[in-house]
Amino acid sequence: MRQLLSIFTRILPTQIAYAHCDVPCGIYDPKPAQIAAATVLKMVQKINDLPKENLTVGDRNSFVRMVLIKEEHARKCKEELLILWTDYFKPEHILLFPNLHEIFWKAAKLCSKNKQEVSLEGAQELVKAVDEIASMFAKAASNAIKTEAALNKKSS
Amino acid sequence: MIPFLNPGDEVIVWKHSKPKIGDIAVFKKDNKFYIKRVKKTENGKYFVLGDNEKESIDSRKFGWIDKKDIIGKVIYKI
Numbered sequence: 001m002r003q004l005l006s007i008f009t010r011i012l013p014t015q016i017a018y019a020h021c022d023v024p025c026g027i028y029d030p031k032p033a034q035i036a037a038a039t040v041l042k043m044v045q046k047i048n049d050l051p052k053e054n055l056t057v058g059d060r061n062s063f064v065r066m067v068l069i070k071e072e073h074a075r076k077c078k079e080e081l082l083i084l085w086t087d088y089f090k091p092e093h094i095l096l097f098p099n100l101h102e103i104f105w106k107a108a109k110l111c112s113k114n115k116q117e118v119s120l121e122g123a124q125e126l127v128k129a130v131d132e133i134a135s136m137f138a139k140a141a142s143n144a145i146k147t148e149a150a151l152n153k154k155s156s
Numbered sequence: 157m158i159p160f161l162n163p164g165d166e167v168i169v170w171k172h173s174k175p176k177i178g179d180i181a182v183f184k185k186d187n188k189f190y191i192k193r194v195k196k197t198e199n200g201k202y203f204v205l206g207d208n209e210k211e212s213i214d215s216r217k218f219g220w221i222d223k224k225d226i227i228g229k230v231i232y233k234i
Binding site for chain 2: 002015016017018
């Protein structure tokens with residue numbers, strides 16, 4: 001029966017309905033953003049290490065691949081940051097981090113900047129910005145655990 | 157809607173009757189379809205909650221859903 005219905009869903013038009021919780025519910029982690037930012041930095045370093053003159057076909061191939069990877073991971077970094085910014089952090093976190101929105105906005109701008117440029121300084125700034133967000137996340141998560149523990153203690 | 161629904165799960169929606177309290181409703185909001193559980197109904201409006209209440213964005217944030225925006229109720233999870 002289940003298989004038959006599954007076949008029907010492939011033939012008949014279906015729609016996506018959103019449960020409005022992300023990736024999956026309850027699981028947020030700044031690590032993917034940090035890895036993406038570190039990858040951007042690595043690619044910038046590798047691009048800068050390529051010969052400046054008399055590039056071989058192999059060098060040009062490497063250059064193109066490195067730029068593509070930099071682009072992809074800058075995009076991924078921005079995507080992961082936006083998930084944390086819009087879905088994990090709540091209005092009450094502003095009390096803990098008054099500059100939260102500005103920090104995220106600047107980090108998102110750095111993602112774009114690193115797509116547009118090959119800049120060691122820009123890539124290092126991105127890594128630093130994402131690490132700052134990761135610290136905020138860790139503090140917020142730790143705060144949530146303490147609050148939950150206090151509530152559980154109060155109700156028992 | 158974890159644990160009842162996981163990303164990628166398929167459901168069959170019955171469009172010919174409105175959901176009751178406890179049913180899972182599919183509704184339209186801002187040109188997208190959403191799926192949540194009906195917690196309360198009042199004057200033709202629905203208050204919906206995600207099963208994963210801690211992380212869910214639902215009527216607690218976006219308010220009551222109008223009857224006219226309800227598409228139907230989930231009758232089967234494939």
